[in-house]
Amino acid sequence: MKFKTTPYHYDLLKDEERLAVFYEAIKDFAVANDCTNSTLFDVGCGSGILSFFSKDYFKEILAIEIDPKVANYTRDNLKEFKNIEVINDDATTFDFPKKADLILCEMLDTALIDEEQVPALLQCRKYLNENGRIIPQSIINTAELVxxxxENIHYDDVVSNTKYDVLSDSIVYDKIDFLSDFDEVFDDVLSFKINKDGNLNGIKLTTYTILSKDIICGPTPMLNPPLLIPIKSKNVKCNDLINLRLNYHMGQGIQTIKVSYR
Ligand SMILES: C[S@@+](CC[C@H](N)C(=O)[O-])C[C@H]1O[C@@H](n2cnc3c(N)ncnc32)[C@H](O)[C@@H]1O
Known part of the structure; x- marks a missing residue:
């Protein structure tokens, strides 16, 4: 199957690891639950690849995409599959005509900080049937000092190819379950133990995506590349303890990030 789409969505299609974990999670869900009478929402469907993966399992798929150009391509890509409807609308305001048994909502941005789909997911969750599920299920955020x-904030992706030294243990500082309520503002003091002498000048955030109880995915080229945030530099020695206050607003962008020593 060939997909015509934008360069950004084409890059997403080239990330085979990302595609593989979503394919497995959708298939596992569909095999474990008889979905032949079920409705699926593909929220922020982009190229439509996740709807394509789901088409043989679900009775009906509503794939919603805010970008008209992307939605037009996707409608054309998927037109032969009669159980998929591509809707060009904003998922934060769209009045879905029915409820879903499964919602696919791909969260690509590290710690959800620059993730525009956060408000879309929170709105679409209201249309989930009582025992409905979401893929991915949750994320785990970790932090290390580096x-x-x-000196600028940047993603550790294939383009930046950043080299850095990790100076502390890695800590899990947040877990978000997409079926539960969560505060979109993160604000907490994180405590790190230094394990290597060096000039501390950054904090690295990494997100792990839990797609189902058996599938967890670390960063891939397009899914949650680690985020490197500069902080005031400080010489540190092995076994020093460092406390940092980390604050950001999920979905509102990396400009909301504030980090300070405590
Ligand atoms: C990560 S991308 C696409 C992921 C998609 N699963 C794929 O494989 O192509 C997220 C998509 O969500 C769309 N989007 C963002 N906010 C939206 C909203 N409020 N309503 C509908 N679509 C939205 C974006 O235009 C983008 O195409």
Whole structure:
């Protein structure tokens, strides 16, 4: 199957690891639950690849995409599959005509900080049937302190190819379950133990995506590349304890990030 789409969505299609974990999670869900009478929402469907993966399992798929150009391509890509309807609308305001048994909502951005789909998911969750599920189920965020060469905030992706030294243990600082209520503002003091002498000048955030009880995915080229955030530099020694206050607003962008020593 060939997909015509935008360059960004084409890059997403080239990320085979990302596609593989979503394919497995959808298939596992559909095999474990008889979905032949079920409704699926593909929220922010982009190229439509996740609807394509789901088409043989679900009675009906509502795939919603806010970008008209992307939605037009996707409608055309998927037109032969009569159980998929591609809707060009904003998922934060769209009045769905029915409820869903499963929602697919791909959260690509590290710690959800620059993730525009946060408000879309929170709204679409209201249309989930009582025992309905969401893929991915949850995320786990971890943090480490680093010495890094660059002084600007950036993603550790294939383009930046950043080299940095990790100076502390990695800590799990947040877990978000997409079926539960969560505060979109993260604000907490994180405590790190230094395990290597160096010039501390950054904090690295990494997100792990839990797609189902058996599938967890670390960063891939397009899914949650780690985020490197500069902080005031400080010489540190092995076994030092460092406390940092980390604050950001999920869905509102990396400009909301604030980090300070405590
Ligand atoms: C990560 S991308 C696409 C992921 C998609 N699963 C794929 O494989 O192509 C997220 C998509 O959500 C769309 N989007 C963002 N906010 C939206 C909203 N409020 N309503 C509908 N679509 C939205 C974006 O235009 C983008 O195409």
């Amino acid at each position: 010495e890094m060469p660059r």
